[in-house]
Amino acid sequence: MDINKHNFSVLAGINNEESSFESFDAQRNGLINVDLPSLSGATGNQATDDSYGEWSVLGYFGRFNYNFDEKYFLEVSGRYDGSSRFPDGNRFGFFPSFSAGWHLGRESFMESLDFLSSLKLRGSWGEIGNQNTSSLYPAVPGLGITDYGGTQTVNWLNEDTGTRYSTLQLPNLVSSAFTWETVQTLNLGVDAAFFKSRLSTSFDWFKRKTLDMLAPGAELPAILGASAPLENVADLESSGWELALTWNDKIGDFKYSIGATLYDYQSKITKFDNPAGLLSQYYVGRKLGEIWGYTTDGYYTIDDFEPGTLNEDPSSPNYLTGGTLKEGIPHWEGRNQNPGDIKYVDLDGDGIITDGNNTLENPGDRKIIGNSTRRYQYGFFGNFSYKNFDFSFLANGVGKRDIYLNNRVRFPYLDEFSVVYKSQLDYWTPDNQDAFFPRNYPLGGVNYGISRTTQTKYMLNGAYLRIKNLTLGYSIPETILKKNKIDKLRIYIAGENLFSFNDYPDGINTELATQGSGGIYPYLRSYSVGLNLTF
Numbered sequence: 001m002d003i004n005k006h007n008f009s010v011l012a013g014i015n016n017e018e019s020s021f022e023s024f025d026a027q028r029n030g031l032i033n034v035d036l037p038s039l040s041g042a043t044g045n046q047a048t049d050d051s052y053g054e055w056s057v058l059g060y061f062g063r064f065n066y067n068f069d070e071k072y073f074l075e076v077s078g079r080y081d082g083s084s085r086f087p088d089g090n091r092f093g094f095f096p097s098f099s100a101g102w103h104l105g106r107e108s109f110m111e112s113l114d115f116l117s118s119l120k121l122r123g124s125w126g127e128i129g130n131q132n133t134s135s136l137y138p139a140v141p142g143l144g145i146t147d148y149g150g151t152q153t154v155n156w157l158n159e160d161t162g163t164r165y166s167t168l169q170l171p172n173l174v175s176s177a178f179t180w181e182t183v184q185t186l187n188l189g190v191d192a193a194f195f196k197s198r199l200s201t202s203f204d205w206f207k208r209k210t211l212d213m214l215a216p217g218a219e220l221p222a223i224l225g226a227s228a229p230l231e232n233v234a235d236l237e238s239s240g241w242e243l244a245l246t247w248n249d250k251i252g253d254f255k256y257s258i259g260a261t262l263y264d265y266q267s268k269i270t271k272f273d274n275p276a277g278l279l280s281q282y283y284v285g286r287k288l289g290e291i292w293g294y295t296t297d298g299y300y301t302i303d304d305f306e307p308g309t310l311n312e313d314p315s316s317p318n319y320l321t322g323g324t325l326k327e328g329i330p331h332w333e334g335r336n337q338n339p340g341d342i343k344y345v346d347l348d349g350d351g352i353i354t355d356g357n358n359t360l361e362n363p364g365d366r367k368i369i370g371n372s373t374r375r376y377q378y379g380f381f382g383n384f385s386y387k388n389f390d391f392s393f394l395a396n397g398v399g400k401r402d403i404y405l406n407n408r409v410r411f412p413y414l415d416e417f418s419v420v421y422k423s424q425l426d427y428w429t430p431d432n433q434d435a436f437f438p439r440n441y442p443l444g445g446v447n448y449g450i451s452r453t454t455q456t457k458y459m460l461n462g463a464y465l466r467i468k469n470l471t472l473g474y475s476i477p478e479t480i481l482k483k484n485k486i487d488k489l490r491i492y493i494a495g496e497n498l499f500s501f502n503d504y505p506d507g508i509n510t511e512l513a514t515q516g517s518g519g520i521y522p523y524l525r526s527y528s529v530g531l532n533l534t535f
Helices: 478-482
Strands: 006-028 046-068 072-083 092-102 116-130 181-194 199-216 230-251 254-271 290-293 296-299 342-344 367-371 375-386 389-400 464-475 488-502 526-534
Touching: 072 116
Parallel strands: none
Antiparallel strands: 006 046, 046 072, 072 092, 092 116, 116 181, 181 199, 199 230, 230 254, 254 375, 290 367, 296 342, 375 389, 389 464, 464 488, 488 526
């Protein structure tokens, strides 16, 4: 609706989503005839199983838009959403949002600025709800059936019948009231264009609060025998910014466009019920991605042991083991150290390297040694064309990140199945005491696990630059194509993931969000040749 320079629009609606699934399977071993597979045509044990689930959401929403003279903009919206995942009385939540903008570049007092093509200021604040939970029925305690070897039985026998018992697990604890997570976001931004829109820029700053996060509550006594129930117990705050620049221009037959983006954010816990300050849980002030670990102090050397206490027979498989540490040399609690084992700094000064009681007040000899959050993420691109030739590139990277890998890709000889890579050959031996990796033991046992625990020495620099795509193309001239009734024909060659500059072990995909303890999906380089044809 338009009234003079006033413009209005209103939108209202309802959305409803329902999902349900059921599955059933049956199997039997010992087919009599493999060409006629059927349950009745087999002689072995039979097994059946099924699964099911359902969820639904119902929402009412509305939006009001207003602008005056295409200079001043206002939007107000709201949602009233309900979810089947929450208990009765807590299924619905209301989530409003507001945004405003000012097209400053259209004001008369800005017209004299010839270099300025456009300038917009904007801001918004709003809430959305999150109902995603790990279970479809978090409000139902349930009685899980113990599953052993594909049957609902446990691993002990009834002495009278010789069969296994069927059992039910303890019901889960369920909070009396929990509901939607609420995500509040405040965003301030500016968009500007200069020099007849050849240079375009935008900048955004945001602060996001996740209120009443769904998470297990405070840790309960182990004697209870159950985990803490899901509750709205935590608040998370994130803040960050993003900058984007793009330049477009033309010089004769040469056209080009180049651009770059840079953004950063950090998140921290602002509320959580963790009175003991357990490091295994959230705690107030914790930054997401924190890495707690030990400070490396080199290797234990022969000089750290009392003379004559080490096995110094080079022909013995236990060469340089079994010694007594000199007074004042710290050791790992409950272990006899050997030369070549990692030595850690005794931060609390008690002479023993421990985890303390795993709390903020007593973390033992650990401290925050890094953070796995991707900081200062950036990207840049370019598109160039000259007559019928075109070329483009795309690259991205991370400016700051810490990673700790404790797997076969990082350390040699973890077990009998390990493959030793060239980058892992520099490990400690009596003849190579200045090695990068610590002393090893058969099957990765004895003290090897302690020497690989999270520490400063083996922290990886997770920053990287990755050339994601390079493409070179050529378009057949239109004068040739028209004779054959073809609108466009372009031939190209492209390469994906051609180069990566990083400090990772060879073959690691730098873009993986998590780095597990097993094999890591490799970094794949690919090439392609093709054509685009339009009639």
